[in-house]
Amino acid sequence: MASSKYVINHLNPIDAKQLNQFILDNSERLKRYFPVTLSSNTTLEKSIEYIAIKNKEIEEKINFTFAIRDKNDQEIAGLMILKKIDWDKKQGEFAYCIGSQFEGKGLTSFAVAEMTKFAFDELHLKTLQIMAHKTNLGSIKVALNNGFVWQRTALNEFTPVNETPLDMELYELYNEK
Secondary structure: OHHHHEEEEEOOHHHHHHHHHHHHHOHHHHOOOOHHHHHOOOOHHHHHHHHHHHHHHHHOOOOEEEEEEEOOOOOEEEEEEEEEEEOOOOEEEEEEEEOHHHOOOOHHHHHHHHHHHHHHHHOOOOEEEEEEOOOOHHHHHHHHHOOOEEEEEEEEEEOOOOOOOEEEEEEEEEOOO
């Protein structure tokens, strides 16, 4: 089970080299839906800066970017991000990516479950969202595995680099507490 072997925690300055390598190793799978993260980690120096920016965002409660990592060797398996936080509406959106060698092991579903607890219990958000393209069956499965419910198709919601805008499927989960 993913939960016994993995943790979700802060990126630290010491993670810069490993984060940079993770991004480079997975650049092909990240380029369409994570172009900003990809371009922000193309060099070790950029990864150092990225980690500093992400930790400042956590302090300021703007975005929460965490590493999904192996408990034993601390290897970064992916990133889990809570973004677009609207404190008035008590709403945020999840974004996540997983390294190719970790795909299909339930790790992303585990990460979303852990971050959902954090968002509801610690941040007191009421609504969480996941946006996924209809062809991203893995992401849709993660949303459904965590109780998110399809709401609507958001037209022209996301524009990948050098592509036309894409419609995205909106899934939401409400905090019943």
